[in-house]
Amino acid sequence: MTSIQLLPKLVGKSLRTTTSNISNSNDELLKKLNDWTKGYSDLLWNNSLSQLWNQTRDSFHTLEDSYVDQRKAQQTASQFGAFMNIAAQAIIIALAGYLAIKNIVSIGVVMSAGNLAFQLFGAVSVSTDSIILLQSGSSINDKLVSLTKNISVDSSEKYSDTLTNIKSIELHDLSYTYKNGTEIKYPNITVNKGDKVLITGPSGSGKTTLINLLNGRLSNYNGSIKLNNIEYSLFNNISFLNIFSLQPQNYHIFNDTISKNITLYNDNYNSEQIDLAIKKAQLSEKVASLPEGINTQIGSENEVFSGGELQRISLARFFIRKRPILIVDEGTSALDKNNAYKVMNLLTQDKNLTLFVITHSIDNDVLDMFNKHISLSQQ
Numbered sequence: 001m002t003s004i005q006l007l008p009k010l011v012g013k014s015l016r017t018t019t020s021n022i023s024n025s026n027d028e029l030l031k032k033l034n035d036w037t038k039g040y041s042d043l044l045w046n047n048s049l050s051q052l053w054n055q056t057r058d059s060f061h062t063l064e065d066s067y068v069d070q071r072k073a074q075q076t077a078s079q080f081g082a083f084m085n086i087a088a089q090a091i092i093i094a095l096a097g098y099l100a101i102k103n104i105v106s107i108g109v110v111m112s113a114g115n116l117a118f119q120l121f122g123a124v125s126v127s128t129d130s131i132i133l134l135q136s137g138s139s140i141n142d143k144l145v146s147l148t149k150n151i152s153v154d155s156s157e158k159y160s161d162t163l164t165n166i167k168s169i170e171l172h173d174l175s176y177t178y179k180n181g182t183e184i185k186y187p188n189i190t191v192n193k194g195d196k197v198l199i200t201g202p203s204g205s206g207k208t209t210l211i212n213l214l215n216g217r218l219s220n221y222n223g224s225i226k227l228n229n230i231e232y233s234l235f236n237n238i239s240f241l242n243i244f245s246l247q248p249q250n251y252h253i254f255n256d257t258i259s260k261n262i263t264l265y266n267d268n269y270n271s272e273q274i275d276l277a278i279k280k281a282q283l284s285e286k287v288a289s290l291p292e293g294i295n296t297q298i299g300s301e302n303e304v305f306s307g308g309e310l311q312r313i314s315l316a317r318f319f320i321r322k323r324p325i326l327i328v329d330e331g332t333s334a335l336d337k338n339n340a341y342k343v344m345n346l347l348t349q350d351k352n353l354t355l356f357v358i359t360h361s362i363d364n365d366v367l368d369m370f371n372k373h374i375s376l377s378q379q
Contacts (some may be wrong), residue, residue, distance in 0.1 A: 039252035046317050047241050048264040162228045163239055166324045166354065168192050169214065173223035176209050184209055186223075189374060191356075193324075196348045196369060199358045201376030207358045210376070211327050214356065216240040245323035249330035251314035255299030258287060262294075262316045269320055277320035281312040282342050308336060315343060328357045344369060 043049045174186040184206035191197055201207050212218045213225060216237035225232040254261055262277055263269045274294055278287055286309060290296045298304050298313070305313070318326055326347065347355055348369040357370070367373070 039254055041246070041248060042252050042314070042317070043264065044241070046245070046264050046321060048266065051265050054265065160239070162230060163235075163243055165228075166193055166243055167228050168226075169325075169354075170224070170226040170229070172226075174213070174225060175222045176206070176213065176218065176220075177222065184376075186210060186376070187374060189372065191354060191372065193354055194351050195372055196355045197357070197372045197374060198367060198370040199356060199374045199376065205376035207376060208329070210374075211246070211329060211356065211358060215244045215246065215327060243324055245318045245321060245326045247315055247318060247326065247328045251311060253299050253310050253313060255301055256297065257295050258298055258313065259294040261298060261313055262320055264317065273320055277316040280319040280346060281316040282339055282346075283309060283312050283316065308339060312339070312343070324352070325354045326356070328355070330359060341365065 040049075043051055169191045171186055171189050173188065175183055176186075177183045186206070189197075199207055199210065209218065213221055216232060216235070219233065219237065227235065258278075259274055262274055271294070275284070278284055278294070286305070287293055287296075290304070296304055298310070328347070344357070344366055347353065347357075359366075
């Protein structure tokens with residue numbers, strides 16, 4: 001049996017196993033990335049962006065290890081094949097030497113020796129290339145870590161004292177010009193601590209742009225936005241992540257437990273704080289009915305909660321963090337009228353909470369809960 005026939009039998013199983021491991025590891029990694037990258041905005045506004053790396057790290061390591069194992073198997077196979085050829089050549093040379101002694105052959109010995117040298121240096125080359133490839137590849141870990149460093153407030157923030165005591169936000173002659181030249185102008189308004197502000201207007205009137213201006217995501221505006229009489233441009237906008245909370249219309253629920261979805265893996269929150277956040281989100285009765293309680297698995301792969309209940313899980317993230325300013329962008333759209341009213345009533349009754357609620361429709365019962373109203377028209 002030649003080395004070509006023997007090699008697949010000896011190393012084929014190892015190669016098949018490592019290839020299968022890569023496929024499985026890749027599927028698991030893509031599944032994790034799909035889940036956690038969809039929740040990027042939720043992680044960002046809950047100051048938990050580092051979890052994108054923390055929760056996918058093991059899958060990256062597993063995939064990376066699988067590639068290393070496959071390369072080792074390929075290296076072993078290549079070296080084995082090369083050395084099998086060397087052994088075959090050695091046998092031929094030995095035989096040729098014996099025949100040469102008997103004066104049966106002559107020039108063939110030289111040819112065999114040359115062929116042996118070729119195979120020997122070929123094997124060394126294979127080994128060297130494999131080692132270089134394994135050592136020179138940059139780590140996937142390092143790349144992802146650099147992209148997902150936790151965003152935190154700079155301790156040198158000049159106005160850090162101001163950010164711990166939010167008194168007012170003032171818009172004056174504020175406008176924003178899009179790349180296509182369209183300009184959105186906003187009415188002048190002063191929002192004081194504890195104000196409840198309803199923002200209404202049709203699609204395209206600039207509601208989303210306004211909330212991105214308020215939370216510091218957009219900075220190239222015209223006019224003035226002031227926080228405690230200090231122009232927004234003077235702040236480190238990353239600092240706003242600790243004073244603003246955003247309840248989006250398109251929230252994301254991760255494939256994990258109720259508890260982990262609310263805390264987003266922040267171990268500083270205890271069970272009492274989790275239970276209180278669940279209570280404020282009007283979910284206590286539902287969670288209490290589940291055999292595993294707050295340890296129940298939720299997400300895209302189960303149907304434990306309805307859409308409205310999942311939206312309240314997203315709201316519970318705000319309740320547990322207690323940020324001074326909350327922006328709700330159609331954030332109760334999946335709730336029935338009764339539960340939407342309960343949640344909105346709870347938010348508007350908090351005297352210390354400055355609340356902005358963006359909506360397309362106006363319910364008179366809800367409108368009465370707000371003391372200020374910004375009405376935007378189609379530009």
